[in-house]
Amino acid sequence: MSRFKYFPYEPRPFQEETMRKITRYIKMGAVCLHAPTGFGKTPVILSVLLPFIKRGLKVIWAVRTGNETDRPIEELKIIVEKTGLDILALSYRGKKDMCLLSRRYGELDYSEVSYLCSQKRRECPYYVNFLENFDYSIFREHSPLLYSDIYGIAEKEEICPYYAQRALLEIADLVALSYNYVVDSRLEWSIRRLFPYNRAILVVDEAHNLQNIELNSEHITLGTVRRALREAEEWDAPMIADFVSNLRDKVDKLFRALADEEDIAFTPSEFIAPTEYDLLDRARALGEFIRRKMLEEGKRPRSSLYRLAIFWKKALELEGLEGIAFIAEKERDNLRLNIWDMRSAEILASRWPIFKRCIFCSGTLEPIEAFAEVIGLDDYYPIKVPPIYN
Numbered sequence: 001m002s003r004f005k006y007f008p009y010e011p012r013p014f015q016e017e018t019m020r021k022i023t024r025y026i027k028m029g030a031v032c033l034h035a036p037t038g039f040g041k042t043p044v045i046l047s048v049l050l051p052f053i054k055r056g057l058k059v060i061w062a063v064r065t066g067n068e069t070d071r072p073i074e075e076l077k078i079i080v081e082k083t084g085l086d087i088l089a090l091s092y093r094g095k096k097d098m099c100l101l102s103r104r105y106g107e108l109d110y111s112e113v114s115y116l117c118s119q120k121r122r123e124c125p126y127y128v129n130f131l132e133n134f135d136y137s138i139f140r141e142h143s144p145l146l147y148s149d150i151y152g153i154a155e156k157e158e159i160c161p162y163y164a165q166r167a168l169l170e171i172a173d174l175v176a177l178s179y180n181y182v183v184d185s186r187l188e189w190s191i192r193r194l195f196p197y198n199r200a201i202l203v204v205d206e207a208h209n210l211q212n213i214e215l216n217s218e219h220i221t222l223g224t225v226r227r228a229l230r231e232a233e234e235w236d237a238p239m240i241a242d243f244v245s246n247l248r249d250k251v252d253k254l255f256r257a258l259a260d261e262e263d264i265a266f267t268p269s270e271f272i273a274p275t276e277y278d279l280l281d282r283a284r285a286l287g288e289f290i291r292r293k294m295l296e297e298g299k300r301p302r303s304s305l306y307r308l309a310i311f312w313k314k315a316l317e318l319e320g321l322e323g324i325a326f327i328a329e330k331e332r333d334n335l336r337l338n339i340w341d342m343r344s345a346e347i348l349a350s351r352w353p354i355f356k357r358c359i360f361c362s363g364t365l366e367p368i369e370a371f372a373e374v375i376g377l378d379d380y381y382p383i384k385v386p387p388i389y390n
């Protein structure tokens, strides 16, 4: 057996050596671990970090998408089963996966569920029940908790799974969540105020994906503009309809000027003049009103006017900033307008010092120097495991 008491398997070549290196390096700074697929990065890293949790630190396990948050928790379940470790760990998901009320409205996207909750929370029976009857112990005895464990228990108790997991987060030792909660400062605060990042070791799994991360990026299409115009007409808002109609003409002109698959940079202020900013605000207000009305009628709270207004407000705000690109792409019979934020290295570099320590791991981190440069990491300890398992 391994001398690492939380490692649940008979060690294979390089695993103990890697655990020793991580243990040594993590005390000094960030670690970049390149190890081939099948090496067992997850149990190796967990086995090193669990003693740190016993000493009062926490662990954030960041994965590329919400769908992957269960993986480290499944591995922890094996460790708990084999070692009897007592730990509160959970897989964290957004409202889209954790809202019980949204089931009444069919398939909603992230922003629609968020909107639903902001409008209905006070009267939501699951939220009221959460406030009155939430009991940590029912969840704790099932830890480590997959998101489906939390959802299932909450559903049975008829309490809100989303707020239940947030209450658990406050006392959790380890949380697995998507990169977005780490790299996006707009989302970060919702977690950070419950789970102190400065006392946490961050593990970024499949970290090579950080090189392609799209922060602050946004898009709409010519279709969005056309639907927004129809909405303004249907809701009898002639001034807003005129404004959107002008905008549609400009976007349409750009669409016709491009060949198939061609793309071109555009300037937001050439589409919306300062004298029209007020109309943009009104379009947004009408979009919000439409969303509210749809919700009241039990429909998806969706509005193209709202989406259009949010996109252009953001585009106008970002215009002129270094590292921001506005690109129009012609895709068959549609035009896609993109805001691309290319300040990733700069933004990412500001994230890592927030944590106590960071571990970046992947099967494709090489060359590590180039990876570190792209994510804005100056000092780190590299570990390379040879490709013996491929």
Ligand code: SF4
Residues within 6 Å of the ligand: 095, 098, 099, 100, 101, 102, 116, 117, 118, 120, 121, 124, 125, 126, 127, 160, 161, 162, 163
């Ligand atoms: S409180 Fe929970 S169940 Fe109710 S709307 Fe919000 S996320 Fe959904």
